[in-house]
Every structure is written in structure tokens, then in C-alpha cells.
Amino acid sequence: MHFDGSSTSTSAGVGIAIQSPDHYRWYFPLKLEFGYTNNQAEYEALIIDLHVLHDLRATHVLVLGDFELVINQLNGVFHCMSCTLAPYHMVATYLAESFERITFKHISRVRNTNADELTQITSGAQLTGGKLGWVTPTVL
Template sequence: MDGKSVRVISTPGPPCWKVYVDGAVNQRGFGVGLVLISPEEAIIEKSLRLGFSATNNEAEYEALLQGIAMVQKMGGKAVEMFSNSRLLVGQVKGELEARDARMQEHLSRVKRLQSGFDFFNLSHVPRSKNTHADSLATFATSSAGDLP
């Protein structure tokens, strides 16, 4: 070192939520799983059974929409979301086109909701890194009644 001091200036961003989402469709039903991690690292797990039939891709969108809504209800302004659906991530990022009218509607709902954040990012994760949300989504399909 030449003796000169080095300073690092860092401006902290808004407190950021992390949300892992997954959808599940099988012969028993339709569900979504969410794992929300608050900026303070509190973990919230959610299994939601969908009250309507959906394709697997629509269930993935429903999981994303539920995650966004939950973070907004808790006052979050920054969120980093993770999904193992390449289609979902590609469409939201504009890398893939939503051709089907129902998928276009889901995509436009996501775009409307994400504009309410100061920071929003959606990343693809391998299925092996999303097993918690996947288990919660599968659990939602296994219960005929309402989940607690």
C-alpha cells in the first residue's frame, strides 16, 4: 500500500424482502407455496390452495402475485423474488413473450403490482434451491379443506 487511505462509501438501500415462490398442479388440486424472508430474517411460510383450476404456469403466476401482495401488505418497498419457472421469469423480464391471453393477463397484473416497489427483482433458481416453496405448494394441493 502506498499509505493513502481508502474510503468506501456505501448507501444502504431500502430493507429488502426475499420471497421464494412455486406453484403446483396435480390430480388432487392446485396450490402455491411461498417462503418470505423479512429484512430482519423472520421466515414466513405460506401454503395456499387455489379455489379454481389452473395450468402449472398459471399456478406459478398466482404464487408470484400472492408473494408480491403479501410483501406490499406488510409495507415492503424492496423485494427480491425467486422462482424455478424459466417461463415465468423470462416473461416478467421481457425475454420471453406471453402468447396466451390468460398468461398476458397474469403478466400485466405482475407488471402493475411491481411498479409499486422502489426495488423489484425476479431471478430464476434451480428447482433444487426452491424445495421449501415447492413442498409448501405440494402440501396445498394435498388438503381438500382450508389450510390454517
């Protein structure tokens, strides 16, 4: 699964792309209703995704994200020292423990384009040449 989160001055959103071992794909663009930092939006995307995977009864999960801070915190490379991120980290760690096997891997933004585009659409960020086929509305 791929995840991404983004926050702008006016909105925040998450993008989730899940692929099954049989290569079925599901895409979830979700708008967040509260004010978030980019770090919080990234964690929200991950937590929502882990809930979805849990509901799908996934047992072995490969989590791919382009936000190095979150991935390294969950892998134990970085310690979560932020008071605002600690609750997110705690929930994500708790959810991760419900899977038989879970791997968190950092990937480049270029390899995370589906989740990134979904996030841009939901957060109101400017979408530049997306590959999913959506067009951002233009205000006249």
C-alpha cells in the same frame, strides 16, 4: 421471497416463503379453489406473494422462482403470448411497479425447496422427503 405453484388433476396450490432482511421467515401454503394449469398456478403464487409483500410495506424485493417461463416473462426476456397467461402477467407487472426496486431471479428447484414443499402439500402432489418437517397423510 420464494414462490412456487403447482397443479394436479384434482387440485392446485401455491407455496410462498418470505424472508425479511432481519432473517425473519413466513411460510404461506395456499390451496387454489379453481382449475389451473401449472403456468397459471405459478403466476397465482407470484401475485399472491406480491400482494403480501405490498401489505408488509416492502420496498426492495428479490423474487426467486424456479419456473423459468414466468421469471423470463417478467424480466422481458420472453414475451407473454398466451391468452390465458396475459391477464396474470399484466397483474404481476402492475404489482411489481409498486415497489421501489424489484428483481426477478430464476433459481433451481433444489434452491426453492421451501416454496416447492408448501406447493406440493397444498396441491396434493406426492411429497418426497421434505425438509420442512410435514408428513403427507397416508390413505389406508
